[in-house]
Amino acid sequence: MNPKLQRILPRVQKPARYVGGEYGQVVKKAEDVRVRMGLCFPDTYEIAMSNLGLHILYGVFNEMDGVWCERVFQPWGDMEAALRDAGVPLYGLESGTSAGDFDILGFSLGYEMAYTTVLNMLDLMGLPLRASERKGLAPLVIAGGSSCYNPAPMADFFDLFIIGEGEEVGRELVRLYDAAKSAGLSKAAFLLQAAEIPGIYVPDVSVGRVTKRVVADLDKSYFPAEGIVPSTEIVHDRVALELFRGCIRGCRFCQAGYVYRPVRERSADVLIEQGKSALNHAGYQEVTLLSLSTSDYRDLDGLCDGLLDFCEPRKISLSLPSLRADNFSMDLMQKVQKVRKSSLTFAPEAGSQRLRDAINKNVTEEALLESLRVAFAGGWSAVKLYFMLGLPTETDEDVVAIAELVNKVLWTWKQHATNKNRGVRLTVSTSCFVPKAHTAFQWEAQVSMEEYSRRVALLRESMKSRAITYNWHEADGSFIEAVLSRGDRRLGAVIEEVWRKGGRLEAWSEYFSLERWLAAFDACGIDPHAYANRERAADEVFPWEVIDTGVTRDFLARERAAAYADKLSPDCRKACTVCGVTRVCKGVDCRG
């Protein structure tokens, strides 16, 4: 270990985050590999190591002959300051090698608030921020993840973007790099070749729209059964099984629901085997199911039975996240809570039926209350409810309807709770709606921060019961997110300016500063409201349309019109809404 690090580590918080060495890490002999990679996550170790995509890609790349992929994460502020003071560049956790010396640096770009952290990490590696200033083939700085569906704001900094699911295209790209490196190709020559790989977008080089890549058969796709088990506690410290990708639902606000289409399920038998092998490998005491809408998994009962047969005798708990209220199964919850019990979470998103219909959140009040009646009768007493404020077409009536719905939930508890002495805890959370690229609401204006606060106050006044806890997210972060998520190439300068003024780790409230962003917009002569709070003309051409998700603009426009008519669209299993995604994934049954 670097002797400078040895002196730093005892002085920083949770140093186990910065040393690697965990069970399951991959260490290769440097002289045996041709391509050294850094899988970079622009957030802390605890967040990064909780990301299933990171574990998948780590396994995929390290499986490749001649390739060694390490992890590089953003340190917390105290460690960053210590590294800068000591002049120690950011390094790969496995070998301690300076990340700037790697061949490929692949950033996971999952949320806009991580953009400044990407620049900060490049700087900590001692690298120029802008792609045009990095002349050599190495290090190639690339990005993948859901934020890449609008690559424009970060296009100045990355050499290329991987669009869609990375397992297959990532391998193809690394193979191409391997060959280019041995052939001594220039960066420009390599990028020309890379732009030919379907699913790779090279700013200023790619011609025409780049179509996303999807993995057709999830049963055959890579699963990290022998992944890294952190030695220190992380956010999601458990085995995660990915039930399916995509979603049949088509909620009109949901970017994931549109860009990850079509839905592709993994079979229950495969999942049970993956669960067993991952649990045996890791020794975790908990396994969870991951997807955009777990209760839509066709054989959820069979899957849970199979997993519980393994888990119960070993005292391993199974947790079910993100349940939909319309097909909540008490049987299932009873089964699952046999080992350990958690609180119930529902996301109705809107308070009135009209607005839920407008956003195509196909949940009725009756179904929600019926589910809760069963849950309260079954002994549950803690419920979390998530809503958005500022959804298109929302009126004050819709805001107050949230309080009315919550009061009905409380009434349902009073009528049906089996153990009233325990009391009930209803936690209501609201966040400010962010219109996202590639959704039916990509044309919409975000409500102003002031308007969001007014609606929060209105809702607060309407919920008086002491059993209700109301948490609202501040709108300042959502405002910046709205600017960046539908941003264009001009925002690169703003992001860089924010970083130069100290911006990084901005998904953390202790590091986020709205004032710093506003000052940077000002310095760059950019009006952020023109991005966040402006309704787009129906025929406006968008920066993110260099990317083809398969879903057509016509379909999104039809869905938007349906929203204004308060009309529901059927889910993919009931009827096809002709979204267009079959063009990009021939042979996939998009009913899942």
Add this chain to the structure above:
Amino acid sequence: MARHRLRFSKTGRAVYISHLDLMRTMQRAFPRAGVAIRHTEGFNPHAYISVALPLSLGMESGCELLDFEVIDGTPLADLPALLTAKMPEGIAVSEAYEAERKVKDIAWLRLAGVLEYDTLADTSDMAERLAAFFGQGSILATKLTKKKEETQVDIAPLIREISFASDGVHRIRMDAVVAAQNPSLNPSLMLDALRQNAPDLEPDFAVFERVEVYDGGMGVFR
């Protein structure tokens, strides 16, 4: 008292695993190795394990002890190999045996230390001065209690034996036997004592290693 005991070492990168994280790591190592151990009863069962004398972050040790209980009949002799294969880098199990003595019988620890003086080329004089300092009949050090109040402790009675030797340029080696519990002497408190009473003796950096554990009669504890 749990029936079985492991002795393991914690070195290299593993020294940054905190006591709490070490417990989690140990709890996971057993199922990885396919060894069933006793769990607590109740709604949130967890592995019934305990590690004697929590080690400070950053310290190496060759003599950590973990109490647990095998319930599936796995021979204790098989455990060192089975478990070491399932540990993070830097943790190695050296032996597993029936626990016959109680952890509260541990009285003394042998510590090895390396003290670094970045601007001191010849450290022989410093070694003597350190020995003289720690040889005093009373050494007062101020520390913070759990309630964040300052309190003074005399660390002299907590040091049973101590010696310093110059180890070339910039480095001094320490060998000491200090109190293990009730109260224990954390080597960082020895550094605090230097800073507070004799700042020119304070090293720029120091690392310590736990070498051995003893009972009250200085017999090796197992």
